[in-house]
Amino acid sequence: xxxxxxxxxxxKDVLIRPKxxxxxxxxEVDISRRYKFKWSGHTFDGIPIIAANxxxxxxxxxxxxFAEDGNGLSVAVTKHYALDDLQAYYAEHGNRNxxxxxxxxxxxxxxxxxxxxxxxQKGGNGIDKLCIDVANGYSEHFVEFVKRMRDKLPETxxxxxxxxxxxxxxxxxxxxxxxVKVGIGPGSVCTTRKMTGVGYPQLSAVIECADAxxxxxxxxCADGGCTVPGDLAKAFGAGADFVMLGGMLAGHDLCEGxxxxxxxGDKFVTFYGMSSDTAMQKHSGGVAEYRxxxxxxxxxxxxxxxxxxxxxxxxxxxxxxxxxxxxELKELSKRTTFIRVTQQINNVFGTS
Numbered sequence: 001x002x003x004x005x006x007x008x009x010x011x012k013d014v015l016i017r018p019k020x021x022x023x024x025x026x027x028e029v030d031i032s033r034r035y036k037f038k039w040s041g042h043t044f045d046g047i048p049i050i051a052a053n054x055x056x057x058x059x060x061x062x063x064x065x066f067a068e069d070g071n072g073l074s075v076a077v078t079k080h081y082a083l084d085d086l087q088a089y090y091a092e093h094g095n096r097n098x099x100x101x102x103x104x105x106x107x108x109x110x111x112x113x114x115x116x117x118x119x120x121q122k123g124g125n126g127i128d129k130l131c132i133d134v135a136n137g138y139s140e141h142f143v144e145f146v147k148r149m150r151d152k153l154p155e156t157x158x159x160x161x162x163x164x165x166x167x168x169x170x171x172x173x174x175x176x177x178x179x180v181k182v183g184i185g186p187g188s189v190c191t192t193r194k195m196t197g198v199g200y201p202q203l204s205a206v207i208e209c210a211d212a213x214x215x216x217x218x219x220x221c222a223d224g225g226c227t228v229p230g231d232l233a234k235a236f237g238a239g240a241d242f243v244m245l246g247g248m249l250a251g252h253d254l255c256e257g258x259x260x261x262x263x264x265g266d267k268f269v270t271f272y273g274m275s276s277d278t279a280m281q282k283h284s285g286g287v288a289e290y291r292x293x294x295x296x297x298x299x300x301x302x303x304x305x306x307x308x309x310x311x312x313x314x315x316x317x318x319x320x321x322x323x324x325x326x327x328e329l330k331e332l333s334k335r336t337t338f339i340r341v342t343q344q345i346n347n348v349f350g351t352s
Contacts, residue, residue, distance in 0.1 A: 007340075008204040010186070011231045014338040021325030026318040031329045032072060035241065037178035038217045039150060040157040042128065046072010047314070048329075049232070050221065052246035053078050053101040053133055054274055055282070060089045061254040065306065067097040071314075076101050076131040076159070076244065080283055083111055087120045090127070099131040099159065104145045129157045133181070135192065135275060135294065137163040143175050150176025162223055164200035166212030173218035179242060180218060182209045186225030188247035189273035192294045203238055203338075210239030210333075229316025236317070236329060237336030247271065248313065252306040259302050267302035 023029065035044040051062050053076035063075040076099040077086070086100070100115070102108040112127075120126050132149060134142055137160065146160045160172050161181025169180045185192040185199035193199040202225035213220045221242035222235040228248075235243045249255070250271040260268050272278040273295020303309065317329070324335040 008201040009338075009340070009342075010201040011203050011225055011227075011234045013201070013340060013342040014203060014234065015341055016230075016233060016237055016320065016324060017337040017339050018323045019325050019335060019337075021322055023322045023325060023327065026315065026322055029318040029321040029327065029329075031314060031317050031321065033241070033329055035219060037157045037219070038173070039176055039178050040128075040155055042155075042157050044072070044157075046074070048242040049073050049313070050099065050242055050244045051075040051249050052223065052244050053099070053131055054246050054250075055080065056251075056255040056257045056269070056271055057246050057249050058101065059254055059256045060085065061256055062249070062306075063089065063098045064093055065254050067093050069310075073097065073310075074099060074129075076133070079103060079108060079133075083114055087115060087118055090125050091120045091123075094125050095128045099129040100127045101131040101133055104132070104134055104142060127153075127156060130159070131181075132158065132160040132177075133162070135162065135184075137161050137172065137181075138168060143171055146172055146175045146177055159221060161221070164205040164209065166208045169209045169212040169218070169220065170216060173213055173216045178219065179221050180209065180213055181221045181223045181244065182206055182240075183222065183224035183244075187223075187273065188227065189271060189296050189298060190224065190275070190294065191273070191296055192275070195294045203234060206235055206238040206240050210241070213241075214239070229313045230320065232313065232317055233320030233332070234338075236332050237320075237338070239333050245313075247300075249306065249309070251300045251303040252309065253304060254306055260299070268299040269302050270297060271300050272297040 032046055033048045051057050055078055058076050058078040063077055066073040066075060074097045079101040102112055115121060149158060157178045159179035160177040162183050163169060164182060164184050172180045182205050183202055186202040206222045210220045219241035221244050222240035223244040226232055226245055226248055232243050251269045257269050275294040278297040321332055326332045326335045
């Protein structure tokens with residue numbers, strides 16, 4: 001047993017210090033990014049925000065909306081769509097704004113292989129971005145799976161995770177991941193930290209993992225923990241290349257979930273983590289006897305059209321850039337100074 005006494009921080013623990021700026025308006029800020037991926041050689045050009053691969057968020061409707069929006073935002077679509085539905089989407093809308101998601105089961109691989117053998121894939125509109133998602137990215141099995149997918153798909157951009165430490169980011173980048181997903185337990189409907197005691201404060205995880213990835217020409221995606229637009233600014237300021245959103249995008253028309261109405265006429269949508277009882281009952285027939293649920297199910301107010309929410313998210317990000325004088329999003333991390341706003345803890349016993 002050992003204890004690390006270095007301070008580790010979440011988004012709520014800091015604010016961004018304002019700096020003098022030559023910008024006269026948010027309109028002058030460019031929040032798009034251009035990246036060339038290490039392994040696939042493909043180029044990303046757009047706003048680096050990704051809707052999470054969760055039921056009710058990573059939907060084909062969301063992907064279609066982002067494709068039509070034209071800003072380059074994308075969706076890691078939930079892996080639970082039927083193969084026919086996925087092929088139909090790719091055939092009609094192409095692959096620019098969608099990440100095909102899989103776990104590490106042979107069932108996932110069989111479905112992927114079926115897609116790769118289809119006419120859609122052969123026609124050039126098929127899978128070019130793959131999101132390999134597991135709760136615990138620290139297993140040797142997962143690392144070997146990433147290597148296997150890289151060998152199978154040498155020209156596909158691969159995002160893999162989740163991890164929270166620099167050494168594991170380096171392992172995944174060297175194993176073939178172009179982007180590593182960072183975050184264990186910060187999500188609004190994730191209970192991993194409560195159920196297992198395992199996790200890492202998200203801001204510090206992003207800072208440390210971005211440093212590790214960038215040294216190897218890899219990228220990181222900050223996954224989880226954002227509850228307001230300012231959290232995205234903090235994530236990008238900490239060095240994230242992409243930010244993945246779940247709860248902030250839940251509850252809208254595009255989420256394809258059922259809408260319930262209470263006795264007062266107020267509308268609600270059910271939102272749940274992918275390791276929750278609800279998700280495992282829906283997709284696996286229940287929680288396996290050897291494990292426990294690590295997610296929760298909540299009812300959130302129905303939020304209607306997503307356009308207003310997206311305007312708030314993107315407007316907040318542009319505004320953050322104006323406060324520190326970042327003309328482009330890529331400058332934000334260079335212009336960011338974080339200020340601690342939480343109480344300093346002097347020792348492991350909590351005495352201040």
